[in-house]
Amino acid sequence: MIDALITEFDKALRAVFTSAPTRRPMPGADLPEAEMSEREKRHVAALMRVNHCGEICAQALYQGQAWGSHDPQVRRELEQAAWEETEHLNWTERRIGELGGRKSLFNPVWYAGSLAIGAFAGKCGDAWSLGFLAETERQVEGHLEGHKARLPAQDRKSWEVLEQMKADEMRHAETASYHGARKLPLPVTLAMKLSSKLMTRLSYIA
Numbered sequence: 001m002i003d004a005l006i007t008e009f010d011k012a013l014r015a016v017f018t019s020a021p022t023r024r025p026m027p028g029a030d031l032p033e034a035e036m037s038e039r040e041k042r043h044v045a046a047l048m049r050v051n052h053c054g055e056i057c058a059q060a061l062y063q064g065q066a067w068g069s070h071d072p073q074v075r076r077e078l079e080q081a082a083w084e085e086t087e088h089l090n091w092t093e094r095r096i097g098e099l100g101g102r103k104s105l106f107n108p109v110w111y112a113g114s115l116a117i118g119a120f121a122g123k124c125g126d127a128w129s130l131g132f133l134a135e136t137e138r139q140v141e142g143h144l145e146g147h148k149a150r151l152p153a154q155d156r157k158s159w160e161v162l163e164q165m166k167a168d169e170m171r172h173a174e175t176a177s178y179h180g181a182r183k184l185p186l187p188v189t190l191a192m193k194l195s196s197k198l199m200t201r202l203s204y205i206a
Contacts, residue, residue, distance in 0.1 A: 020089035027091065028160030033098070040152045045101025046204045047147050048158065051165070052092040053104045053203040054140060058085040060114035061121075061136065065129045068122020074130065074179060081133070081172045088168070091161050098157075104203040130181035135189055137173035139196060141166055 036044070062082035069075045096103060104110070121132040144166040151158050184192075 019093060020086045022087040022090040024087055026094055026161065027164040028157040031157050031160065034152070034154040034156065036152055036155060040155075041099045042101070044151060044155055044158055045096055045099035047150060048092050048096045048099065048161075049101060049104050050200050050203045051144070051147065051162070052089065052096060053107060053110050053199060054143070055085050055088045055092060056104075056107050057110050057114040057199070058082070058136070058140075059089070060111045061118035061133075064115045064118020064120070065122040065133065067119055068124075069126055069129060071126050074126045077175055077179060078133070081175070084168050084172070088165050091165070095158055095161055105206050106202060110199060110203075127180050127182040128184075130176040130179055131184050132188075134173045134176035134181040135184050135192060137169045137176070139189075139192060141169045141173070143196070143200070144169065 059082060062078045062085065066075050066078045066082070069078065093103065121129045144162050148159055148162050148166075151162075
């Protein structure tokens with residue numbers, strides 16, 4: 001138990017405070033940097049900061065859900081999704097740096113809150129936990145599509161990052177549904193949307 005707690009605490013520290021690893025190359029890395037005004041750069045960096053925060057939350061959610069899962073197959077799927085979200089952390093952090101921005105000051109808060117939510121979802125059973133995962137990914141998919149539309153037209157580097165992230169999130173949602181995700185009650189999905197809007201607004205500015 002102590003070893004497991006130390007391992008999970010190490011995961012939390014790495015997710016929030018260190019640079020994330022990636023196996024896949026960053027999408028759009030070979031594209032030239034677009035000409036953008038300082039205002040446009042600040043805007044795109046802020047959008048990427050929001051997406052980075054979303055990936056911080058995803059890491060914590062999956063970690064919490066894996067704790068509560070009783071099915072080894074479900075736990076493996078959660079761990080695989082968490083790894084791909086780690087790659088998203090790497091890509092968004094690098095893009096933020098390229099644009100001269102910074103990560104959110106609230107990242108430790110987002111992580112702690114999401115970890116608690118994930119642990120609760122895991123304790124509700126695998127079907128509900130997978131339902132929570134699927135709904136989260138569907139909402140993130142829509143969120144990423146909205147961000148793509150808000151990018152300056154010439155910023156293909158950021159567009160490529162968001163497009164690959166969106167494809168991964170869609171696959172995670174489909175995998176969760178395949179393994180028996182239950183549809184969440186409407187009040188839960190609405191609460192998830194409200195909390196997402198709060199996180200988005202705060203992380204865009206800080």
